[in-house]
Structure formats: structure tokens, C-alpha cells
Amino acid sequence: MEYQPQEIEQKWKTRWREQHVHKARQDSGKPKYYCLDMFPYPSGNGLHVGHWRGYTISDVWSRFKKLHGYEILHPMGWDAFGLPAENYAIQNGIHPRVATEKNVAKFKQQLEEIGAMYDWDREINTSDPDYYRWTQYFFVKMFERGLAYRQKMPINWCPSCKTGLANEEVIDGKCERCGTDVTKKEMYQWMLKITAYADRLLDDLDELEWPEHVKRMQRAWIGRSEGARIRFQLVDHAEQIEVFSTRPDTIYGATYMVLAPEHPLVGKIVTTAQKSAVDSYVDEALRKSNIERQIVDKTKTGVFTGAYVEHPLCDRKLPVWVADYVLMDYGTGAIMAVPAHDERDYDFAEQFELPIIPVVQSPDTPTEGLYTGDGVMVNSASLNGLAVDEAKKAAIRLLETTGQAEATVNYRLRDWVFARQRYWGEPIPVVHCDHCGTVPVPVEQLPIRLPDVERYEPTGTGESPLAAIESFVNTTCPQCQRPARRETDTMPQWAGSCWYFLRYADPHNHEAPFAKDAIDYWLPVDMYIGGVEHAVLHLLYARFYTKFIFDLGLIQFSEPFKRLFTQGMITLNGAKMSKSKGNVVNPDDIIHRYGADALRMYEMFVGPPEDEAEWNTNGLEGVARFLGRVYRLTATHRTKLVAERDALTKLRHRFVASLTERMESFRFNTAVSAFMEYINALANEAKNGIDRATLETLAVTIAPFAPHLGEEMWQQLGHEKSVFDAVWPVFDEKWLVDDEVEIAVQVNGRVRAKTNISTTATQDEAIARVKQLPEVAEWIEGKQTVKEIYVQGRLVNLVVKG
Ligand code: ANZ
Numbered sequence: 001m002e003y004q005p006q007e008i009e010q011k012w013k014t015r016w017r018e019q020h021v022h023k024a025r026q027d028s029g030k031p032k033y034y035c036l037d038m039f040p041y042p043s044g045n046g047l048h049v050g051h052w053r054g055y056t057i058s059d060v061w062s063r064f065k066k067l068h069g070y071e072i073l074h075p076m077g078w079d080a081f082g083l084p085a086e087n088y089a090i091q092n093g094i095h096p097r098v099a100t101e102k103n104v105a106k107f108k109q110q111l112e113e114i115g116a117m118y119d120w121d122r123e124i125n126t127s128d129p130d131y132y133r134w135t136q137y138f139f140v141k142m143f144e145r146g147l148a149y150r151q152k153m154p155i156n157w158c159p160s161c162k163t164g165l166a167n168e169e170v171i172d173g174k175c176e177r178c179g180t181d182v183t184k185k186e187m188y189q190w191m192l193k194i195t196a197y198a199d200r201l202l203d204d205l206d207e208l209e210w211p212e213h214v215k216r217m218q219r220a221w222i223g224r225s226e227g228a229r230i231r232f233q234l235v236d237h238a239e240q241i242e243v244f245s246t247r248p249d250t251i252y253g254a255t256y257m258v259l260a261p262e263h264p265l266v267g268k269i270v271t272t273a274q275k276s277a278v279d280s281y282v283d284e285a286l287r288k289s290n291i292e293r294q295i296v297d298k299t300k301t302g303v304f305t306g307a308y309v310e311h312p313l314c315d316r317k318l319p320v321w322v323a324d325y326v327l328m329d330y331g332t333g334a335i336m337a338v339p340a341h342d343e344r345d346y347d348f349a350e351q352f353e354l355p356i357i358p359v360v361q362s363p364d365t366p367t368e369g370l371y372t373g374d375g376v377m378v379n380s381a382s383l384n385g386l387a388v389d390e391a392k393k394a395a396i397r398l399l400e401t402t403g404q405a406e407a408t409v410n411y412r413l414r415d416w417v418f419a420r421q422r423y424w425g426e427p428i429p430v431v432h433c434d435h436c437g438t439v440p441v442p443v444e445q446l447p448i449r450l451p452d453v454e455r456y457e458p459t460g461t462g463e464s465p466l467a468a469i470e471s472f473v474n475t476t477c478p479q480c481q482r483p484a485r486r487e488t489d490t491m492p493q494w495a496g497s498c499w500y501f502l503r504y505a506d507p508h509n510h511e512a513p514f515a516k517d518a519i520d521y522w523l524p525v526d527m528y529i530g531g532v533e534h535a536v537l538h539l540l541y542a543r544f545y546t547k548f549i550f551d552l553g554l555i556q557f558s559e560p561f562k563r564l565f566t567q568g569m570i571t572l573n574g575a576k577m578s579k580s581k582g583n584v585v586n587p588d589d590i591i592h593r594y595g596a597d598a599l600r601m602y603e604m605f606v607g608p609p610e611d612e613a614e615w616n617t618n619g620l621e622g623v624a625r626f627l628g629r630v631y632r633l634t635a636t637h638r639t640k641l642v643a644e645r646d647a648l649t650k651l652r653h654r655f656v657a658s659l660t661e662r663m664e665s666f667r668f669n670t671a672v673s674a675f676m677e678y679i680n681a682l683a684n685e686a687k688n689g690i691d692r693a694t695l696e697t698l699a700v701t702i703a704p705f706a707p708h709l710g711e712e713m714w715q716q717l718g719h720e721k722s723v724f725d726a727v728w729p730v731f732d733e734k735w736l737v738d739d740e741v742e743i744a745v746q747v748n749g750r751v752r753a754k755t756n757i758s759t760t761a762t763q764d765e766a767i768a769r770v771k772q773l774p775e776v777a778e779w780i781e782g783k784q785t786v787k788e789i790y791v792q793g794r795l796v797n798l799v800v801k802g
């Protein structure tokens, strides 16, 4: 009667596999529920217990939903292209395809240990030509609609990975993957026009059941700012300087102008006297990253160009400076500086002794120096007396009459650099023809297969290793049939994950990315579970693709993920688990010793699922012992079941009520506590015997957490079908009502009232309750209470003085 998890788990895994119980069936006639994990990169390191947390949460949730009668889609696959896989392959001298295959096999074997209800028939691998054919297809569709285009631009360049990087892959000026300082390089780049979707990406966030902080991060990334473009006439030059400002109200407070060092006007307007100072400043600035340049509290640097502009509303002339705190790739790359009301401008003006003119007065306290708050306009001619919001509109109207400004919206979001000069990615499906220009590969010729190569290391010239393969490069133009060259760049890391959640609905389709009926049934994703590190990019790109595919008319929804849950990290002694720190807890060892069910249950018990949690082996042992008790309770009592009695029924309904409530609100850690409390209470009742309903409830409810154990218990109770064909138990409110007893209430030893009180009330609750009774209040009002006594279930005595 000992609990032997290894034996039980092996038995049920085999049975599940043989009976295809995890097959997601479109024709079941049930409502569907799509619960998706963010699919992993099959890196060389395998999974650790931190990865397990998210996978366990999603499986517990899927199984919980299944017990509520849903047809579940809970798929798994591999985000197999991209830098991590390629870097691993290069470091270990193995071809990326071979390394990826090996890693996938290892990951899959580890994931199977979890005992999750993955439908492996729907496994996806983004590096499989049957899959990336459709990734290429969507690129062609984007190209046809003008959303994929090529542009020469300075890109982030990692000198160590020898590849271009998207802004998002640059963290604090360093390559996200290898930590090397990122530099700039001018190159033709494929771009996706995600900015065309900025407003929709912003507006549609409102309808999503996502954590607020994730929505906030997406809004900040899109960075919509309302303001104006304002033009300032240069003195002695025909050109004007155009600025973007969110504060046109402060125009009378502008005392100087700043151009970004890369701004094309710098070279034109600089005076002879200032030329050498400006040139060397610009050289210096170009070596810094945007991040370095934006640090707020660093000492500001800059240099005067010698040129001036005219203020558009008064006859002041403003000096034009160059400074690196103004960035070229935001707004217009130029600003009007208002030092009285902008922190960066204020620091700069102090540093270079430029004038500071306050134009907004705080309504209550007179302000000096920097003031960034709301208020009323001063020193601003016709704007004086207006509130900031009115003054913004009035200033724009004023400048519009002379054509010097217009209202505009500016976004922080940039178009997506959609190319890498690397081998291990989807070839971009276009052909360069001297006669026809850039021609997309016709859809029926897809996929453009990644050729096998000898050398897959980056060339370092900025060209992809594919450029060295003549048989790949040389082709004919699909339009004119003349000789032409294939594009040799590949798609970035994120390409395959932009639409994989759609493919799971119909993964083996050879005619289309997916069939309409499959998509209409399974999508959108009801619950998406993964790490918060994907809060911005992957989720933004996937939303962008979904909106695009919606616009193509292929799907009926424009948001892919209705609900999102981001799990917290597992740490060990406060540090993130990683192979480089050598503090990885390997799930394989734990399963061997305690079983997968114990690991699953502990992953849920370790803390609130959205928070970081510390790994603790003692905690794991405790959970393993607890599962042993659950097992033995069933094993012992199943042969001598007794009739239901109120004490057991009441415990059961209360347990089901609290467990269900905790699960629905994703408080899985307290759900595990509910089990533990319940088992303790049952242990007290066990001497009088346990009834069938109690044990069946236990088997069904524990099954999402410990599915192998749940199945075993269910079978021991005489069932032939799977426990997951059962239904989640319901509770009856009537069993939740507390029992009450009548108690006497005394003041200074004399009974003044009688009242009913819950049998489980604590001393504090009982005393607070009786003090509210009017018959009691009358005797204690204005007096000092010196003693409060509660005799459980019998009486309260209040001793008062004065
Ligand atoms: C005058 C002004 C007065 C401004 C004031 C702010 C406060 P967000 O909200 O991020 O859109 N700016 C514009 N382009 C810039 C660039 N390329 N590099 C650095 N700063 C730039 O910020 C918009 C504000 O940031 C703009 O409004 C501009 O300064 C500055 F009391 O114009 B403001």
C-alpha cells in the first residue's frame, strides 16, 4: 500500500499514449478551450525546474478546464530557428540542423516527463520547411501590400555575433545574446511596417484580459504622443528647422534650439568659427548608443553651431545648438528647448548659461527653476491666463494661421528590422532582378528551402553565409525569366513565433497555412501562459501578424490571446537559475526520486504563480509525503467504504468551494493548501470510516495537479474510464453556512443579552460582535473596558469601569 509514484506514473503515461487520450478533436461537439504555452527554444541546456513552472500551470489549467467539459487544445512545439540555436551550434561545432534535432529530442523527452496533456500529433517546428513555407507566404503577402520593404539605414550591429540586431535585442547598449557593445552599420534592410498598425495595437489592448503591467509595457513601447510639428525660420538660410513638441503651449519659453548630431542641417548651418568644434562633437556623439545618450541625470554635453532661428511669435532670435540628448530617430530629430519646463533642457541651460524663461505658473505656489507641472500661462502674450491644456490648442491655432505648425501624433514605435545576415533562419522569399527589381517568389514555389552548407558561421562582411552558395543565389526571375539573384538574408528570430498559434489548429495542412473551419473552431487562444520577458516583443509582433492576417480575410478575430498569464521565476538562494551560474535544479533527478506528480504539485505550492519563488527541497519533500497520505487514504478505505455522514459531507462541500474559488482565481499555491487542510481534517474523521463521495472527490480534484495519481485513485475506486472523463464536483451552499450557538453576554457579571454566534468564532470576533448589540452598548458606552473574557460557545463577559 506504499505510494510508488514511478510505477504509477509509468503505467498511466503508457496508457495515455496508447489510447490517444490527449488528442484534440474538432468534432467532439463540445465547446473548445485553447490553452497555450509559449513554445521553447530548444537550447542545448535542456529544461530546469524554472521552465517546469509555466508548463505545469498551463497543464493544471487545461486539465481543470477539461473537467469542466471543454474540448482542450494544449499543444507544444519548437521555436527552432534563430540566434540561440545557431550560437549553440557554432560553439559546439555542430550543424544547426543536427544540433536542433538533438535538442528537440532532449526537450521532448523531458516534457513528456511532466505528464502534460500535450497533443503531440500537432507538434510544430518552425525550422521545418512544411512550416516555414507559410512563414514565407505571409512575408510575400506583406510585400504585396507594401508592408514589407527595403531601406538603407544604420542598423544595430553586433561585432561579435556579426549580425544586425533589432532595437529590442539591444539591452543597455549591448547585444542581448552575447553582451558585446553594439555599434552602427549602414545597410539595406528588410523592414516590416508595424507602425501602420500602431493605433490598432494600442486601442485593442483595452479589450484584453491581460495583466495591467504587460499592457502598460506595450503602451509605453508604442509610445503615442500627441503634440505639434512647429517650424522655425533660420536666419541667413532658406531652410527651416522643424521640431516635434508635446508642449506647444510653452513656445514663448523656448530660448534655444537643439539639433541631433546626425541632423542633416548641422553641416549646412554651422559657421566657420564653430566648424571644428561641431565636427569633433558630432564624431564623438556618433560613437555612443541611444541608451547612453538618454540617461537623464548625466552631465549634458553640446556645442553651439553659430546659427540662429527666428522665434515664430515674437522678435527674439534663438541660438541653434547640437547636443546628443536629442535623438535623430524620434520626432524630427530637432527640438525647441524650454528650460523652465523640461528637465533635460533645464540641465543643459544651467550648464551652458542659456536663458530660462518661465511661462507656466503653478496655481498654488510660486515656482522657481524647473517646473514640469500643470498651471496657468505667463510671459506668453495672448496665451497668458490660459490653462496648459487650452494653451496647447491656442498655440497650435496661432501658428497654423501662418502655416508654421500643425497638430500631429508621434509614436515611439519604429518599423521592424526584419532581416538577419545569418544562416539559421527562414530565407526571405524574394528575387532581385536587374529588369524587374525586387520580385516576390510566387506562392506556389514556396518554400524557398534553406540549403545545406558547409560553413554556417556569419561571414562578418555583413552578408549572410547564404551569399556564398552560388547554387542558391543564382536563379531566374519569376517575372521575366532572365537570370536573377536570390535574397540571401534570413528572417529574424521572432518570425516563426508570430503565427504558430494559428498553425496548431491545423498543423498538417499542405494547401494553406490553416483551414477556415479549424481556425474558426479553435481560435483565438483562450489562455496564453509564458514568461514576462516576452511582454513586449513577441506579444506585440504576434498581435501585429494577427491583425494583418485578419485584414487578409483569413481569420475572424484580430487579437490572438484573450487571456495572458505571466508566471514568476524560480530562484535558488535568491538567484535566477542558469547554467552559467551552475545553480540549476534538474527535474530529471527529482522525478526519479519523488515522481513527476510531486514535482508538479510542488511547483504549484511554491508561491503565488505570478511571483518569483524560491526553490526549497524540504518543501518538495513535504509535498511528496502529502501525496503519499492522499494515496494511502484511498488505498486503505476503498475496501471498507462507509455511508455518507454530515461531518464528511460538510467538509467535502467546503473543500470543493474553497478549492474551486482558488483555482478560478489562479491562486494555485493556496489551492494546494486547501488540499492539505482537507487531508488533515479527513485524518481526524478516518476512525469512523470514509465514504465513497469523499474519495471520488479527492481523486477528481487532485487530478489536474497530480494526474497520474488522480487516475490511479479513480481506477482503485472501480472506474474503467479516465478520471478526466469525470466532471469537476459542485458544492451546495447550504453546507457552507456556519453553525451557530446561543451565548450569553454579561457586563460586569450580569447577563444583559443573548445572541447567536458561529461555533468557530475566535475571541476577537465574538467580542467585536457582542459590543455592537444595543443592549450591551448601553452598559459600556463611555466606560473603560478593563477585561474581556470569552468562554468558547457559552458566554462573553465584559468588565468595565467608570
Ligand atoms: C518643448 C517642450 C517643453 C517639451 C516642455 C517638453 C516639455 P515624448 O512625450 O516622449 O513624446 N523631444 C522631441 N523630439 C526629441 C528627440 N528627437 N530627442 C529628444 N527629445 C525630443 O516627448 C516629446 C518631447 O520630447 C518634446 O516636447 C520635445 O521637447 C522632446 F516643457 O518640446 B518638448
Ligand code: ZN
Pocket (backbone or CB within 6 Å): 433, 434, 435, 436, 437, 477, 478, 479, 480, 481, 482, 484
Ligand atoms: Zn525580371
